[in-house]
Amino acid sequence: xxxxxxxxxRVLKAGTIEFDGGPVTCMVRNMSDAGAMLDVxxxxxxxxxxTLILRVDGRRMPCQVVWWRExxxxxxxx
Numbered sequence: 001x002x003x004x005x006x007x008x009x010r011v012l013k014a015g016t017i018e019f020d021g022g023p024v025t026c027m028v029r030n031m032s033d034a035g036a037m038l039d040v041x042x043x044x045x046x047x048x049x050x051t052l053i054l055r056v057d058g059r060r061m062p063c064q065v066v067w068w069r070e071x072x073x074x075x076x077x078x
Contacts, residue, residue, distance in 0.1 A: 006032040018060075019050040026073075028054065035066065035076040043068045049078075 008030040015038065017024040024046060027039040040046065046068075052061045052075065063075035 006034040008032040008035070008037070014055040016053045016055065017046060017050050018053055019047050021045055021047070026052075028052075029072075033077070035074065036063075038073045038075065040071055040073060042071065043073060046073065 009032065011028055011031050013028040013031075015026045015028050017026050017038070017040070024040060029037045029039055031037075036052070038052070046065070048065045050063055050065075052063050053059070054061075062078040064078055065073055066076050067074040
């Protein structure tokens, strides 16, 4: 059952997770106006709230982690 508030579209965009602990490289795998799914090397050390920066256009989006599994993070945009 779909629980997302907006449909997500497949993308492949390089991004950076920014927080007080330093930047973490990620890949945005799918995205909507409400959130995204990110691939990371490891979820260890990534906080529940951070800023996602899209490298292609420099767009900055405050995020809240909704779920995480091994090397993937689901976020909602604030």
